[in-house]
Amino acid sequence: MSDDKLDIFKDDIKGKIKTNLSGFFRAWLVSLLVILQFLGILFISLWLQSYTVYVYFFLELMSIIIIVVLVNDTRSASYKMAWICIALVLPITGQIMYALWGRADSKKKIEKNVLVKIQHGVNYLKQDESILEELEDTYPRNKRMVNYLISENYPVYKNNQLNYYPMGENVFEAIFKDLSEAKDFILIDFFIVAEGVLWDKMHEILLDRIKNGVKVMFLYDDFGAMLRTPKHFKRMLEAEGFQVRVFNPIHKYTDKLYMNYRSHQKIIVIDGNIGYTGGMNLADEYVNIINRFGKWKDNAVRVIGDAVWGLTVTFLQMWEVCEDGEFLDYEPFRPTMKFEESDVYCSTISDGPANNPNNPIESIYKQMIQYSERYLYITTPYLIIEDDMKDALKIAAKSGIDVRIITPNIPDKKNVKMLTNYNYGELLKYGVKIYEYTPGFIHAKTIINESCGIVGTINMDYRSFYLHYECGLWMSNPEIIQTIKEDLLKTMQESNEITYEEWKNRPVTLKIYQLFLNMFSTLM
Known part of the structure; x- marks a missing residue:
């Protein structure tokens, strides 16, 4: 980190971990709904205990059906083995858990809708064939992997400049500087958003950019933010001029536990020209201004160049997934500058449960x-x-x-x-x-x-x-x-x-x- 630290990284600044009661209440309420599903079926099972032989036969039959279904499932062997063990060791609750969490067909309708929107974004990803020839000459050992990337709709780009940041403090210094210079738009996607010193600084910069006419599209995961942000966090940001979407509100699919599927992505794109990704989240522990588990080491990369488009498309795909409506036009989010030539080859990779069993x-x-x-x-x-x-x-x-x-x-x-x-x-x-x-x-x-x-x-x-x-x-x-x-x-x-x-x-x-x-x- 440079000697000229931002104020929030000075040694005398103390971060905080703030938990929100409304978030706890939401988590508790959803958990209660799930538990009630379990208890309801357990109650019915106990009520039928006078029919022990029939209940035992039914449970055995269900276990056999689950095993047959899992053996012929296309998902991983470890996944199938785990569910077989659970169904056999916990003959009642295990079968309930499988019905809620394990079945592939319970989520097909949701995933089909997600895939349609993701495919719309794929239409904006095109591979420049000349780059493949150059890459094969420059880094021939990567030919097979690059072919695979392209087959999965991850184009490979050249003409990139990369910066690697070994700690969260390093990357957020760079992020804040770039955000403060944004001219057209800012795209932000995080899993965890937490009130604290780090968020206050980012919030201050983003408000300034909004006042200067910059479009800010802010996306976060509901589970990752609900315990550490206010109840009406989304409404508060929208009132300030943010465009906000929330990935997969946890109460939405309690019957299928689709809430277990989260967006763990972290993406920042500035004017289509600068992009960031890495392990960091928007919480004070990620930059060591509070101590939760000793020294917190994270890392991230900053890219300027053609590969930023891959991050942009990934963000916009998830943005569309979060709400129904007409397809978004991605063209206004294209880069606004010409990048210097280089032989730094990059590709944005992304996937999720809608891709299963292809991962x-x-x-x-x-x-x-x-x-x-x-x-x-x-x-x-x-x-x-x-x-x-x-x-x-x-x-x-x-x-x-x-x-x-x-x-x-x-x-x-x-x-x-x-x-x-x-x-x-x-x-x-x-x-x-x-x-x-x-x-x-x-x-x-x-x-x-x-x-x-x-x-x-x-x-x-x-x-x-x-x-x-x-x-x-x-x-x-x-x-x-x-x-x-x-x-x-x-x-x-x-x-x-x-x-x-x-x-x-x-x-x-x-x-x-x-x-x-x-x-x-x-x-x-």
């Missing part, structure tokens, strides 16, 4: 593992991965690739931390090196090898690969990859390397609890 981001991660030749470095706050991803990492390590993963030492979710620790075992056994960030919580989501990398919102867990709408910037350029690598190596020096012997000698009670938790891994 391109997960496939891209697997390809990055499989195509590594010298090293593969990963940072993730959660490491809850399926067998095929685990096998890919093991094979890479056994093949002589230097595979390293950094996870937090201080967790934000204790049960998820226990599952993350449980997943260390096989990886350590086959040569993967695992580091825990001892200063605190690492929230950065990064994967790099010697030829390309991704910085974005994607965790190495089932929720990111299957349940959340995510995004990231895929990039190919030796200088930017080296910059990220140096940051990760520095982070490893601040971390504790976990050994296989240390993992094997963890307490017996923890081992037993982890075995139980693992059964619910796809739900966490």
Whole structure:
């Protein structure tokens, strides 16, 4: 960070964590509605206990039906196995949970509507074929991955300038500077929005831009903001001149628990010329002006160039998903400047549950593992991965690739931390090196090898690969990859390397609890 810090990053500034009672009430109310669904069916089951034989036969029949459906499901093996275990171990509640959370057909109508709007945005994404020829000459090793990106409607762009930010404080200094110079429009999308010092500063800048005629389109996830913003947050912003949309209000689909599907994306676009993405959210802990879980390490990238259009389209797709109405014209959001030529190639990748069972981001991660030749470095706050991803990492390590993963030492979710620790075992056994960030919580989501990398919102867990709408910037350029690598190596020096012997000698009670938790891994 520069010596000339913004006021909010001065040492004497204290952040805050403010929770909102109306948000708690909404969360409680939705939870109550879900619980009532469970209790209602349980009550009926108990009321029929005099017909024990028939009830038992019915439960067995339902379990068999669920197993047959899951075995023939196109979703991942780990997902299917988890639901089979739940349905068998919890014969009543497990079947209710599957009916609410597990069935694919319960969400098809919703997802079809989402896909229509996403496809509308895809129509604005065109691949320049000449770029492919240049990229093949410059970085021939990335040809297969680039072909896959294009097949999934992620065009690859050149003529980009990239800045990598190793901490949240760094990136928000740059964001505030760029926002204050916006001329035409600002697009903002965050998962978490929280009242505090960081939000106050951004709010101040955005109000100033609105007064100067800049259009501000503000999108946030309902679940991510409801506990830390006022009840009428959306109305307040609209009264100030913001255009606001809220992704998936949690009360909307309580019968199907579609509320479990969230938009975890983080995108800022300024005038179509500058774009940001990364792990950061709009809350004071992300820039270390409050201390929640020790030192909070996040990262992000700033891009100026042709690839900003990919971030713009991703934002506008989610903007359209949030409300019904006529399709949006994307053309007014095109870049307003001519970019300098460069051989920095980038592609915005994004997907979500409407894509299931096709999950391109997960496939891209697997390809990055499989195509590594010298090293593969990963940072993730959660490491809850399926067998095929685990096998890919093991094979890479056994093949002589230097595979390293950094996870937090201080967790934000204790049960998820226990599952993350449980997943260390096989990886350590086959040569993967695992580091825990001892200063605190690492929230950065990064994967790099010697030829390309991704910085974005994607965790190495089932929720990111299957349940959340995510995004990231895929990039190919030796200088930017080296910059990220140096940051990760520095982070490893601040971390504790976990050994296989240390993992094997963890307490017996923890081992037993982890075995139980693992059964619910796809739900966490």
